[in-house]
Amino acid sequence: MTIRPGRIAVHIALILYTILALGPIFLILINAFKTRRAIFADPLGLPNGQTWTTIGFDRVFANSDFGLYFFNSLTVTIVSLVLIVLIGAMAAWALTEYRFRGNTILSLYLAIGIMVPIRLGSVSILRMMVELNLVNTLTALILVYVAQGLPLAILILGEFIQQIPKDLRDAARCDGVSEYRIFFSIILPLISPAIATVAVFTMVPVWNDLWFPLILAPGDGKQTITLGVQQFIGQYVTDWNAVLASLTLAIAPVLALYLLFSRYLVRGLTAGAVK
């Protein structure tokens, strides 16, 4: 294969973008293991014998309920993810497969949900949660994230469901497979790449969100990890070792989940492009 100039340009662009995207993560990782002095003296340097320290991690575990925050974040993210994928796939299936009154209106309504940021409704959401007695609960966060993630999930999954040949569902119907079974045994397995895509797109903003934990669940031991990190950032002094250490710990699970899904993700993004 000859290497064309166009290919080289694309690769350079991609490499630069990768550096840009990974740079901050790399900086956080190396600086989390350096002394405060070394962080400011040589922010780009790798930790060495003199600058190596785990004091940040020690302080994170000693001074905060890090384990609890981590558990809260994980609970919120995973439960939201499961609900979004499950309800999203079911709704997408219903909207693409069945003709019923209100079908188009419902699809349009969901499309609006993609375009209007949910934060615009923060005040009413807070008021509603107060009325429902859900302030300072993980349920409040999960409800909001599910509402936030569903419209896009339904759109993406609907597109994929539409690509599944209609004959397949008809064959299953001739086989006497119930509509639920068709969904769980045929549709879900076939859209698993799309589910991975949706999972990644949904998971990262939920895990990273600071806004809703701050207004809906800022206390009572229901803080998420992003909120937990905030306590090391003071108005006058910031404990950089602890901030970087907790960020490092916060990145780990997203990274793990990303690696888990990414094998499918690539297929999901390119599926339909070739065939």
Added chain:
Amino acid sequence: MADVSLHGVAKSFGATEILRDINLSVDDGEFVVFVGPSGCGKSTLLRIIAGLESVSGGEIRIDKKRVNELPPADRKIAMVFQSYALYPHMNVYKNMAFGLKFAKTHKAEADRRVRQAAEILKLTPLLDRKPRELSGGQRQRVAIGRAIVRNPSVFLFDEPLSNLDAALRVNTRLEIAKLHRDLGATMIYVTHDQVEAMTLASKIVVLNQGRIEQVGAPLELYRSPRNLFVAGFIGSPRMNFIKGQVLRAEGSNVTIGFAGTEATLDVRPGSVNPGDHVTVGIRPEHMEAGGAESTSLRGTIDAVEQLGESSYVYMRLASGDDVIVRAPGETEATPGGTYTAHVPTRALHIFDAAGLSVLPDQS
């Protein structure tokens, strides 16, 4: 085993009428082929029988019972789709066994049926493969296997051979015919290919624009097409049509002039009158080279195709009509020359201005 009958079946998608007033009965054990040009509603009719599509009017009976309201699974049918519709994430064994799980078939019995079907269709070595690891012909056989294990009373096939290459198509056609003999089940088969229809069917249903044009045994349709559409659709190359006019009529005996010749034959009494315009049909294979002036067509040769066992001569008559002649063996004819073909009167088909055959019923 079951018979199938349709009574006044109609189907519209929105405002467009796709099928209208379809009446048809399929006897138990019969092999019925729906044939017609693409888009005429064959698949829709098949899907209506399967229960995958609802009707806008009329009644469907299977085994003499009304099934309009029954879901596909309760109609004792099995369908083979044009796209095979194999479950991509299941291996061959699971593809065939999947439906049995929901038919409350005992596990051991399901296993026995799958293995037996695999044996019949020579799929045994492939049972662990995924559909994407199979060739087109093998996928087709899995699709048929999935139908067989359900032990249906009626098999429905929707253009099952159209994705196969020519050689495989002939092979699979023979296998399907054999399957019908072995199982003795009722089969309804959709195709747009009239050769498939002629070779497989015990009864052909010719559909056009959502209507049944004619129903009959293959040779019946070939010998006495009821109208221009059926005459042109059945037979390959298609029947030649030449403009003609009724010259004289004495009772049922009429003389028709066409392309400079005339022919005298019997028609249904009163069906045509002197002066009427008619269409004269003659199949390419029923014309013979040479012949006397008075009963022959003479024209300029446009093209010649030599197939070895026969040859096709394409000629243009002085009247402007294009005619194809199928001559047995090889021919000396060359493009640009003139060609004379004898038209035997008993091989002629006569259609009136509305396109209906006026020949007396031969049955």
